[in-house]
Amino acid sequence: MIAGIENIEKEISSVLKKYEILDNIEIRYSNLNNVDLQCNNLVKYSNNINLSSIKTDLISLIKENQLIESIEINEKNFINMNFSNQYFFEYSQSIAERIKHTQNYSIIFDYGGPNIGKDLHVGHIRTLNIGRSLYNIYKLAGNKVVSDIHFGDWGMPVAQIIAYIEHNNLDLEMLDYEDLETIYPKANQLSSENKDFYNTAKSIAMQLNSKNENYTKKWETVYNLAIPNIKTLLDKLRHKFDWYFGESDVVNETDLVVSKAIDEKRVKKDDGALISTQEVDPPILITKSDGSYLYLTTDLGTVLFRENKSSFDKYIYVVDSRQENHFKQLFTTVKHFGLSNSDFFHVGFGTINGSDNKPFKTRDGGVYKLNLLFEDIKEKLKKYNSDDQVLNTLTNTVLTYSDLLPNRNQNYIFDVDKFTDINGKTGIYIQYAQVRARKLLDSSTKPGSYNINYEINSEERNLLLLITKFDYFFNLSLINMEPHHLAEYLFNLSQAFNSFYTNNKIFSDKIPIETQINRIKIVEEFFKTISLVFNCLGIEAAESM
């Protein structure tokens, strides 16, 4: 989607129609230097007998178009065009307005998914960043969006914690959050080693489901210990959700899903467990042999819970790619059980690795907690600034931008030194460009408006061209649910601005006033655009650096 070219496509189409060429005409940005747009439709008609008159007709028609400065059809029959200055002045403005009505769906985003007992760690970065970014992008496109954090606050993990506390006669009331963090890994390990302990935990999980008073009370204590802590860290990382529901909120719905499936004979017994009647390999397990619930069961209950709360056109789950099979099973079962008619998407992503290309750990091989990573990055950034607020913003920028830059399908290597450098494709580089523009605008008293007779130079042209390309990259990210297109664009935009900035002075007696006014207007449109991209990616702009 390129802003403002629909009429040019129509014009080309009308010419080709006269010669009985009925192709769907597509104009695209060109990779070539010195060519803005290209149209490839004519290439395959090299043997058409009317070719030379087609060319003549096309050139004479397009030459009339005010948005196009030049058109050329080369020997291979590529149609090459360049934008006029008028195009840049017209389409570098009102970008946010243009994208506002791209879509109109009601969408729920399920991402984050922190678990009780496990502090947020490196593994949570991608779901949080990609989720927040897609939420923002879809919102800006005009959709009605809801985000739900989907806490992992139920089932075996929390039952294991309670079992461990009982097993070791710990006083639940005396525990603090740090204790909880050390308990869960131990409880989890014990559960896999000790059959009796495992059975105890499983029994607690079942009793929680049947609302046993004693365990519900203990669960509440654990919950109230863990959740505020998670929320505090999320706040520090600038993550907000519309809904903070968790697995614990959907217990009734999960019961309903299972009993309804039994009534409707959509499940059958298999070694005591319930499996879906869908003929798939492997079979889809709905409940364990003792009747207790699984990850999938709870997710089915969550769908019913959400259906009861509101109506969504799309469900988007931002969860790592390793769970692809789980989501395939979930989506097919949702349809099989008749729980929802909506479209379901799993947005997967790869793992974050260390420089050894193995999962990212601390130096001594432990789990890299997000809080610690935040502080480690912040420490590296102190060379740029001493203001704590600014440092927090920059730290969050590094955590976000570095993560959104690679294609989400791939694993990537988290290199703290590289990501905190001001040179290169980094969060610090883009913030610096933004701060430079901000300072120019702050010190400007000139009104911002274009003089369309102004002849632009190459740096100004590059910057304006990139600004008008926003729509294209926005749509690429939107349609593919891939924020990296906008992240890459953000770097190129910043780079074009820095080049413009270095080579074009504004506030100087030597610069004509008319040039000053036009340049300030360009800076203004750049600033509006980069702010919009920041918004899309979930990056907060630094006030100063």
Place this chain on the structure above:
RNA sequence: GCUCUCGUAGCUCAAAUGGAUAGAGCAACAGACUUCUAAUCUGUAGGUUGUAGGUUCGAGUCCUACCGAGAGCGCCA
């Protein structure tokens, strides 16, 4: 064994869903500060896109086979 993701410059990554001469950033080399902050900018060099076929005007992109890396595969989440 089956399924999924991936393989692009020394390193880290893009590449418009099939378009022209495959682009950036690091690192390397060579330049630019009396400045709206050089925290930047401007150049140079770097490639048989894992291998072999195929499809067509045209393939990093689609198809087939093979090689290599990572991940998942019934009662954890």
